[in-house]
Amino acid sequence: MLVVVALFAIYRANTGTATGAASDRYDVGSPGIGAVAPDFLLPNVTAPAGTGGTPATTRLSDYRGKTVLLYFHEGLGCQPCWDQIRDLQKDPAALAAMGADQLLTITTGPQDLVAQKMHDDGLTEPALVDSDLRVSTQYQANRYGMMGSSSDGHTFVLVGPDGIIRWRADYGGPPRFTMYVAPEQLIADERAARAGS
Numbered sequence: 654m655l656v657v658v659a660l661f662a663i664y665r666a667n668t669g670t671a672t673g674a675a676s677d678r679y680d681v682g683s684p685g686i687g688a689v690a691p692d693f694l695l696p697n698v699t700a701p702a703g704t705g706g707t708p709a710t711t712r713l714s715d716y717r718g719k720t721v722l723l724y725f726h727e728g729l730g731c732q733p734c735w736d737q738i739r740d741l742q743k744d745p746a747a748l749a750a751m752g753a754d755q756l757l758t759i760t761t762g763p764q765d766l767v768a769q770k771m772h773d774d775g776l777t778e779p780a781l782v783d784s785d786l787r788v789s790t791q792y793q794a795n796r797y798g799m800m801g802s803s804s805d806g807h808t809f810v811l812v813g814p815d816g817i818i819r820w821r822a823d824y825g826g827p828p829r830f831t832m833y834v835a836p837e838q839l840i841a842d843e844r845a846a847r848a849g850s
Contacts, residue, residue: 679822695781698768719754725794725805728760733833747836797823
């Protein structure tokens with residue numbers, strides 16, 4: 654019996670559910686709850702360009718003291734991903750209900766096309782472009798999508814004001830390949846994870 658319990662504990666740890674935060678709707682990748690969120694510096698295509706027309710950049714550590722919801726998404730070919738940004742942008746109460754002060758969106762793709770899509774869809778939240786997947790790989794957000802490891806899936810990481818991850822949900826993986834999560838479901842999932850920790 655002890656061997657069965659030990660094997661189950663190993664399985665739970667390897668599937669990302671040891672934190673009690675995963676559900677049948679999403680996985681929990683690494684770094685997960687309680688880990689320090691890796692800092693990054695990425696071009697921000699919704700911010701005013703710097704000198705010489707170069708894109709402004711944003712660091713996660715720029716938001717130290719605030720709670721930030723990182724949203725890694727598939728990008729240009731995924732309209733539900735842009736709808737997700739739109740619905741979170743138009744409902745600041747949803748972000749507040751999760752304790753988030755700021756939403757930062759992160760995707761791959763050419764900077765000019767991501768900027769154009771944000772403009773065309775009337776989106777103003779910071780759009781960070783991770784063209785080489787360096788940050789996405791660091792957060793393992795490219796393990797939970799429809800395109801294999803070549804793009805992000807649908808990952809949310811809630812980073813507290815101290816830089817510690819408070820909640821994480823990777824919705825994009827098989828077999829469901831979720832590409833949109835209603836804001837009220839995000840709130841419910843974050844609260845359920847917090848209550849279970």
